[in-house]
Amino acid sequence: MSYQALARKYRPQRFADMIGQDTVVRTLQNAIESGRIHHAYLFAGVRGIGKTTAARILAKALNCAHGPAKEPDNACSICTEITEGIDLDVREIDAATYTGVDNIRELREVTQFQPARDRYRVFIIDEAHMLSAGAWNALLKILEEPPPHVIFMFATTEIAKVPATIISRVQRHQLRKVSLEELLARLQQICEAEGIEATRDALEIVARRGEGSVRDSLSLLDQIIAFSGRNITADDVATILGLADTNFFARLVGSIGDGDHGTILEALGEAADSGRDFKMLFRDLLNFVRNLLLVAGGAPPAMIAGTPEDVATIRSLSERFSYSDLLRIANLLIRDDETVNRAEHQRLAVEIALLKAATFPRLKAVEEALGGGTTPAPSTPSRRSSGPAGEPALRSAPQQKASGDLSALTARLQKARPMIASYVDQAKSATKEGNRIIYTFADAAYVDLLLDAKATIEQIATEVFGEKISIDARADAPEPRAEGRRAEEKPSALRDDPIFKSFQKHLGAEIKESR
Ligand SMILES: Nc1ncnc2c1ncn2[C@@H]1O[C@H](COP(=O)(O)OP(=O)(O)O)[C@@H](O)[C@H]1O
Ligand SMILES: [Mg+2]
Ligand SMILES: [Zn+2]
Numbered sequence: 001m002s003y004q005a006l007a008r009k010y011r012p013q014r015f016a017d018m019i020g021q022d023t024v025v026r027t028l029q030n031a032i033e034s035g036r037i038h039h040a041y042l043f044a045g046v047r048g049i050g051k052t053t054a055a056r057i058l059a060k061a062l063n064c065a066h067g068p069a070k071e072p073d074n075a076c077s078i079c080t081e082i083t084e085g086i087d088l089d090v091r092e093i094d095a096a097t098y099t100g101v102d103n104i105r106e107l108r109e110v111t112q113f114q115p116a117r118d119r120y121r122v123f124i125i126d127e128a129h130m131l132s133a134g135a136w137n138a139l140l141k142i143l144e145e146p147p148p149h150v151i152f153m154f155a156t157t158e159i160a161k162v163p164a165t166i167i168s169r170v171q172r173h174q175l176r177k178v179s180l181e182e183l184l185a186r187l188q189q190i191c192e193a194e195g196i197e198a199t200r201d202a203l204e205i206v207a208r209r210g211e212g213s214v215r216d217s218l219s220l221l222d223q224i225i226a227f228s229g230r231n232i233t234a235d236d237v238a239t240i241l242g243l244a245d246t247n248f249f250a251r252l253v254g255s256i257g258d259g260d261h262g263t264i265l266e267a268l269g270e271a272a273d274s275g276r277d278f279k280m281l282f283r284d285l286l287n288f289v290r291n292l293l294l295v296a297g298g299a300p301p302a303m304i305a306g307t308p309e310d311v312a313t314i315r316s317l318s319e320r321f322s323y324s325d326l327l328r329i330a331n332l333l334i335r336d337d338e339t340v341n342r343a344e345h346q347r348l349a350v351e352i353a354l355l356k357a358a359t360f361p362r363l364k365a366v367e368e369a370l371g372g373g374t375t376p377a378p379s380t381p382s383r384r385s386s387g388p389a390g391e392p393a394l395r396s397a398p399q400q401k402a403s404g405d406l407s408a409l410t411a412r413l414q415k416a417r418p419m420i421a422s423y424v425d426q427a428k429s430a431t432k433e434g435n436r437i438i439y440t441f442a443d444a445a446y447v448d449l450l451l452d453a454k455a456t457i458e459q460i461a462t463e464v465f466g467e468k469i470s471i472d473a474r475a476d477a478p479e480p481r482a483e484g485r486r487a488e489e490k491p492s493a494l495r496d497d498p499i500f501k502s503f504q505k506h507l508g509a510e511i512k513e514s515r
Helices: 023-033 051-063 078-086 101-110 133-145 180-194 202-209 212-228 234-241 244-258 261-273 280-295 308-318 321-341 346-369 403-416 418-422 444-452 454-465 484-489 499-506
Strands: 040-043 090-094 121-127 152-154 172-176 430-432 436-441 470-474
Touching: 023 051, 023 078, 023 172, 040 051, 051 078, 051 121, 051 152, 078 346, 078 454, 101 133, 121 346, 133 152, 133 244, 133 444, 172 444, 180 202, 180 212, 202 234, 212 234, 244 261, 244 280, 244 308, 244 346, 261 280, 261 346, 280 308, 280 321, 308 484, 346 484, 403 418, 403 430, 403 454, 418 444, 418 454, 444 454, 444 470, 454 470
Parallel strands: 040 152, 040 172, 090 121, 121 152, 436 470
Antiparallel strands: 430 436
């Protein structure tokens, strides 16, 4: 019998089974009962508290053969198919992969059709903050005049990244972190259903560590069951979650510093054997690196959660690094946080993130051996040691000739028309020749979007420059970068690097640029 993760096995199929989201549930049910059905919903909140779950239940409640009703019956073929994820009219879209021009066109077209069978054609767009500017624009056009049979449900952990123009057109539901008591009760109920004996103390530690997330609490419980079987005590939980961690993370970070890939993989292998959740492992690692930074920066021991031994371990480790090296490692890891969270193969994603961090000092050495002189690319989180240490990388701006003026324009657009600014942001280059500004884009779709907004940009540009400005946009094939070519010719040391080779083999990596 295969083991099914608890979070999947116990996904609520009715509103009544959801915990901690009473306000949202009541609002949705009242709306259904009184027939006030919105065409766009947005579910916001941290991970694992029921955003996707609520969207799916709502889709069922609205489409159920015996609905629209306050609860789906979970018996008709529509409910069953939605639960299984095979209903033709209820589509789940992962925003991160849904960015291409074809997808946007498809979205426009598909909303024009009547549903195949159900009452509504529902699009559940998960991780909505990852949508491209082009996709948002297409959605905005649909939301301005929504076809009556189409319903969008967005879910996001980062509402700040959703354009204001979209937010003003959706019904927004803020989901909350679940309280400790509710989590505890849920864990008890699930243990009972699974025939697992767990003390209240043990489950309380789990619930605390879950930090308000039902999913995280359940994956912790999975790990603990894998370790201690059907009898769980507080001691077991402390062992699994506990202090052994400081040594474990010290070993990991130590080997990142040493560039010791073997030890990194070995340690992660042990973590996998003991059933650890890699997403959480990565978050704990970030926390550990934060503690290292605190200690290295001279913070008093009281600021670091842990025993005196933990603090001593952290201190002696921190002495092996310069502060800027620590910042560099922290920056590299933070950049991969999102990737790890979203990855399907989380162990692999964590391995790659750590190997990358461990390889970084050597990449730098290669670059220096080449004679240096390359400027950090905009997206590089780290800076040369002479720069302000660890200052977060600025968002990449188009390469601008008259950069002062053009960036004033970009800043104005960002304030006044964030959606348009996000297209401009995609430009490969921006040049001002006399009273003409020309943007070039690698993706032709953006040329259309920009030209759609031409009049607005011209008006704002005219204000910014104090003269009449005209705007033009062109598609431009990506050209190989000068540095990229050089990197390909020279650094045989990099090409022979075992880590690079493994990136190349497993992920099809190529050397574009050495930093
Ligand atoms: N409010 C909740 N009540 C009960 N279980 C929940 C709740 N939120 C999340 N879960 C559990 O966590 C899992 C993931 O939930 P999900 O709705 O995908 O979270 P989100 O979309 O907010 O990240 C569900 O399958 C369920 O087991
Ligand atoms: Mg989700
Ligand atoms: Zn039904």
